[in-house]
Amino acid sequence: MTSTPTTTRPAAPVARPARARRAADDTPTRSAISEIEWRRARVRRPWRVMHAVMLVVLVVASIGPLLLLLKFAVTPSQDILRTPLAVFPHGVKWSNVTEAWTRVHISRYFLNSLIAAAGCWVSQVLVATSAGYVLSVLRPRWGKVLNGAILATLFVPAVVLLVPLYLVVLHPPLIGHSMVNTFWGVWLPAGASAFNVVLMTRFFDNLPREVFEAARVDGAGPFRVFWSLVLPMSRPILGVVSVFAVIASWKDFLWPMLVLRDQNLQPLAVRLPALQASTDLGVLMAAMAIAALLPVVLFLLFQRMFLHGAGMGGAVKG
Amino acid sequence: MVTRDVVAVRPPGRRTVRVSATTTTRRRHTPVTWVRRGGLSALVFALPALFVFGWFSWLPIVKAVVMSVQKTNLIVTSWAGLSNFQHVLADPVLPIAIRNTLWFALLALVFGFPVPLVAAVLMNEVRRMKGLYSVLAYLPVVIPPVVAVLLWKFFYTPGPAGVFNKLLGYVHLGPVLWLQDRAIVMPALVLEATWAAAGGTVIIYLAALTSVPAELYDAAEVDGASVWGKIWHVTMPHLRGVLFVTFILQILATAQVFNEPYLFTGGGPNNATLTVLLLIYQYAFGTSLGGKYGEATALSVMLAVVLALLSVLYFRLTRRWSTS
Numbered sequence: 001m002t003s004t005p006t007t008t009r010p011a012a013p014v015a016r017p018a019r020a021r022r023a024a025d026d027t028p029t030r031s032a033i034s035e036i037e038w039r040r041a042r043v044r045r046p047w048r049v050m051h052a053v054m055l056v057v058l059v060v061a062s063i064g065p066l067l068l069l070l071k072f073a074v075t076p077s078q079d080i081l082r083t084p085l086a087v088f089p090h091g092v093k094w095s096n097v098t099e100a101w102t103r104v105h106i107s108r109y110f111l112n113s114l115i116a117a118a119g120c121w122v123s124q125v126l127v128a129t130s131a132g133y134v135l136s137v138l139r140p141r142w143g144k145v146l147n148g149a150i151l152a153t154l155f156v157p158a159v160v161l162l163v164p165l166y167l168v169v170l171h172p173p174l175i176g177h178s179m180v181n182t183f184w185g186v187w188l189p190a191g192a193s194a195f196n197v198v199l200m201t202r203f204f205d206n207l208p209r210e211v212f213e214a215a216r217v218d219g220a221g222p223f224r225v226f227w228s229l230v231l232p233m234s235r236p237i238l239g240v241v242s243v244f245a246v247i248a249s250w251k252d253f254l255w256p257m258l259v260l261r262d263q264n265l266q267p268l269a270v271r272l273p274a275l276q277a278s279t280d281l282g283v284l285m286a287a288m289a290i291a292a293l294l295p296v297v298l299f300l301l302f303q304r305m306f307l308h309g310a311g312m313g314g315a316v317k318g
Numbered sequence: 319m320v321t322r323d324v325v326a327v328r329p330p331g332r333r334t335v336r337v338s339a340t341t342t343t344r345r346r347h348t349p350v351t352w353v354r355r356g357g358l359s360a361l362v363f364a365l366p367a368l369f370v371f372g373w374f375s376w377l378p379i380v381k382a383v384v385m386s387v388q389k390t391n392l393i394v395t396s397w398a399g400l401s402n403f404q405h406v407l408a409d410p411v412l413p414i415a416i417r418n419t420l421w422f423a424l425l426a427l428v429f430g431f432p433v434p435l436v437a438a439v440l441m442n443e444v445r446r447m448k449g450l451y452s453v454l455a456y457l458p459v460v461i462p463p464v465v466a467v468l469l470w471k472f473f474y475t476p477g478p479a480g481v482f483n484k485l486l487g488y489v490h491l492g493p494v495l496w497l498q499d500r501a502i503v504m505p506a507l508v509l510e511a512t513w514a515a516a517g518g519t520v521i522i523y524l525a526a527l528t529s530v531p532a533e534l535y536d537a538a539e540v541d542g543a544s545v546w547g548k549i550w551h552v553t554m555p556h557l558r559g560v561l562f563v564t565f566i567l568q569i570l571a572t573a574q575v576f577n578e579p580y581l582f583t584g585g586g587p588n589n590a591t592l593t594v595l596l597l598i599y600q601y602a603f604g605t606s607l608g609g610k611y612g613e614a615t616a617l618s619v620m621l622a623v624v625l626a627l628l629s630v631l632y633f634r635l636t637r638r639w640s641t642s
Binding site for chain 2: 030031032033034037038043047050051054055058059061062063065066068069072080081082083084085123126127130131133134138140143146149150153155156157158159160161162163164165166167168169172173188189191192194197221222223226247250251253254258268269270272273276281284285288291292295296298299300303306307310311312
């Protein structure tokens with residue numbers, strides 16, 4: 001049964017071992033159309049057509065706008081405005097990109113975005129792994145209370161938090177030093193993600209506890225077990241949490257806009273709408289393309305992590 | 319000593335034995351035994367979560383409730399009773415904001431609910447390059463919303479030179495005033511929002527579809543079911559549980575929409591896209607209204623309560639259908 005498709009897909013296994021492995025994983029499940037039905041032309045042909053149409057729609061809908069953005073990024077503003085769909089009627093204008101990078105200071109905002117994303121990543125990973133370790137492996141008696149308190153925040157809509165959270169960051173209790181216009185105001189609230197803690201706890205729950213017990217008997221303390229056993233074993237979930245932490249921070253707009261009032265600290269996403277009015281259209285498009293570049297590259301590099309994590313999102317919420 | 323046995327034998331079920339052993343010996347409480355048993359290190363590991371959640375999640379939640387009955391200009395804070403709520407409810411733009419939010423949510427369901435479902439069910443039958451389909455579907459989700467909105471805003475340029483108007487022009491339609499026409503602006507916003515979000519839902523459905531038991535399809539075939547029969551009677555029912563969840567999650571998300579109305583239109587034209595969250599933002603941070611933190615939190619709390627009641631009601635009503 002499984003050998004027949006080799007005639008229809010010539011190059012796939014050689015070119016992409018990862019995909020071949022995934023295909024092997026998927027063999028126990030099947031979809032509505034059986035292999036026998038698929039070999040019938042009456043079934044196969046309409047489905048092939050349907051899938052081809054779908055592929056075209058997907059390409060146009062998801063890559064189309066991005067390709068246009070890339071094209072606009074190197075097109076003179078007049079051409080973007082007058083003939084947005086024409087292919088470089090008056091040549092390519094590479095200087096849009098350099099001008100955006102240097103004169104509009106996109107380089108600085110890009111760096112700010114990187115700083116914000118890196119800090120959000122550290123705080124999310126630190127909180128999620130340590131909390132998951134407490135709830136799943138160490139299991140103190142008050143763990144249930146902590147778990148409940150963290151889970152409860154999942155059910156509070158984010159909208160309730162906006163204003164009070166802003167005031168907490170503006171006048172934090174205990175330290176009395178405002179976190180507005182510091183990256184801490186972006187980094188620390190990002191760590192409070194109950195979703196991450198749930199993901200981590202669930203993953204740690206499935207790790208073999210016998211290994212931890214063995215390490216404990218061999219004299220490893222809780223920190224050693226965490227650092228040398230739990231973290232290395234949870235690389236897959238760490239990857240998922242990491243890519244989503246970075247992307248979420250890169251996409252975030254409202255919160256960094258509220259906290260980072262100082263232009264020189266603002267990340268790209270916050271800065272772009274403000275630049276809109278004062279910047280040449282071609283240069284703005286170049287800046288937007290630069291802002292979209294990193295998430296797209298990250299996604300293409302770590303697509304399996306993204307898709308796996310996105311699928312898991314449904315499982316956790318469900 | 320008990321632990322050593324566990325390591326030597328290492329059966330999966332032994333875990334419970336050890337746990338009960340420790341609980342029976344955990345009678346005497348002194349600080350020293352507490353530290354020895356790992357109480358201190360557990361606390362140390364819990365610190366980041368306690369700190370971050372306490373400060374940036376639990377405290378603001380409590381603060382939200384308290385602030386909604388206070389008046390504050392950040393220096394002097396006084397008791398305001400229910401006057402914040404009265405002010406908000408008496409605000410003539412509130413009904414507009416509520417209507418707009420409901421309209422947005424309804425449109426988002428009409429546009430955004432069937433598309434990912436149909437896409438996922440069809441994509442599930444793809445034989446070659448299934449990964450490519452998923453990647454393409456998910457790609458818009460990773461684009462920063464600001465970039466997406468600004469780009470689409472340019473696509474929506476009025477006049478015959480706008481990208482969408484050009485496309486419509488090829489079939490002799492338009493030009494349409496996408497963001498200026500009160501009747502069209504909301505569907506235009508929802509179209510972009512659906513483009514940006516649908517991929518995530520597709521991936522959720524596809525992930526759920528990997529767990530359809532093969533026997534169900536086999537059994538359906540024995541009963542002589544056609545391909546569409548199998549899709550209708552096996553594939554779709556399997557998604558029912560996920561569909562119920564994504565349905566309410568989408569409503570909760572669209573009720574809190576901010577980026578699209580703020581970046582596309584700023585609530586205009588003539589308040590046609592003013593949503594509840596935008597109104598909250600304007601109360602607290604807007605240039606003319608700004609600084610009304612009490613009113614802003616009062617409205618936030620009301621919205622949150624409505625959403626909570628809605629979800630409770632929803633799960634009550636659908637429990638019967640979703641579990642079967």
